[in-house]
Amino acid sequence: MKKTMKALAALTVLFAFVAFTNNTIQKKKIDVKNSKIEWEGEKLTGSHNGTIQLKDGFLMMENDELVGGEFTVDMTSIHVVDLTGEDKQKLEGHLSSDDFFGVKEHPTAKLVLKTVAKKSNSVYGVSGDLTIKGKTNPIAFDLEMGKNEAEAELVIDRTKYDVKYGSGSFFDNLGDKTIYDEFELDIELKF
Template sequence: MKNTILKGGIAAVIVLTTLAFTNTKKEVDVKASTVEWTGEKVTGSHNGTIQLESGHLMMEDDKIVGGEFVMDMSTITVTDLTGENKGKLEGHLKSEDFFGVEKHPTAKLVITSAAAKGDGKYGIVGDLTIKNETHPITFDLVMNGNSAKTNLTIDRSKYNVRYGSGSFFDNLGDKTIYDNFDLAVNLKF
């Protein structure tokens, strides 16, 4: 009798503990979400989009505790050019000079921690992988119901994306492309 009561008590504690610490997965709507990029060079800038392949946030008690997002690098598009110039730049960005899409079809962000700052704002720490190079990244993300927004600045030279970089090549002059590029991310869930 004592064993039955003890086993029942242990089982109840395990069930309650599991329910108390259950994470929920909040899947991103990849069709409704957007990732817009901007890259600058000495003589101007270009911008475009990249599509998400998949993504989710891990939530505990309605607070972000983790997540993972995969970008389909083959979907890089240029939105500030048209015609032949648009096609040339898109092809160049997909080539080994930049993101090497044939060998590296995806880029991934894994959220390793999130700290609530109030008013839906979180300080996010994660690992970003581009071209099989992984480096830590920090940024703020604002969660508002079934949407989230963030702006990230990424140093492409850390990910072996060095074409036209003044950090690696001398005498580029007005052909220099700045190392940092920006992503404006709007997620829908």
Template sequence: MKSMKNLKTIALTLFVAATTLTASAQNKKINVEKSKITWIGKKVTGQHDGTLNFSSGTLVFDGKKLKGGSFEVDMTSITVADLQAGKGKEKLEGHLKADDFFGVDKFATSTLEFKTIAAKGGDVYTVTADLTIKGKTLPVTFDLAIGTGTARTSFKVDRTKYDIKYGSGSFFDNLGDKAINDEFELTVSLVY
């Protein structure tokens, strides 16, 4: 009888501890209208830049400490900002949405899921996350700065690791000034 009572006490203690831990975590949904992703893709003869929109996203906090996060990006929203309508803008946006690049007909979303988070100092965290583009998931690491209701990061992604090889000098010879850098840069500004 005593061991049964001890088991009940242990079970109750674990339940209370789990409830306390769960209650302290706070999910902060991002404002998808105010949050932004900007991209820069470089090539031998210059660069292009543009934007992408979030479909959804959440940062998880325990008090003021970052504990997690997950995001979904609408790849069909990719736009080119440095070209004007009629000056190749539509052509480049169409090419970026095509199978040569992001294949948005088949892969309409990309995702990012935080896996490990380490406090770096102040309100900066080093995050390792799983980034899924075109159905392929690989880890990326970046520093995320947390502000009051905001978060910001910049990092590079090697597109060839996600089978986006068009114009890559790593895979094709004799591209000359048509070569496109393997890495593209992302700058992310979150508002929650």
């Protein structure tokens, strides 16, 4: 009888351990080749848009619920899609320069998800830290989760990251050369 009780106690402990370990946090690695980030920046006289690539990233899941994540963006991959030829090359060069993102000194940007709250079946409210050009600031946005994908739209005030070129907030008399402070990222993650 004592052996049976010890065996039952051992099985109970084992089942409790298995049940507990099944609820651990898992990392879902992002498929960077099939994920995409599209950007758009506006100026007084129009806008430009393009893409930028993820270097790596993951989402942290617990019991199939989003609880965190971290992403690194390859800032050297800035690509303009609305221009061609010399104009395209000039804008890509300017965006990579110290006037904008200074990719020689800052080849990556980073987003760390700090707090996640479920808003509906597939939508999470997310707050995190975004680092661009070595400057880190808080950011909040909604992220919509699917089975093997997630989408988010981020609106970023570039001046918080020392990207002030052409900003009407810092320079007077820019006229039609004014570039708006905020730019948008449309993100589609595959995992």
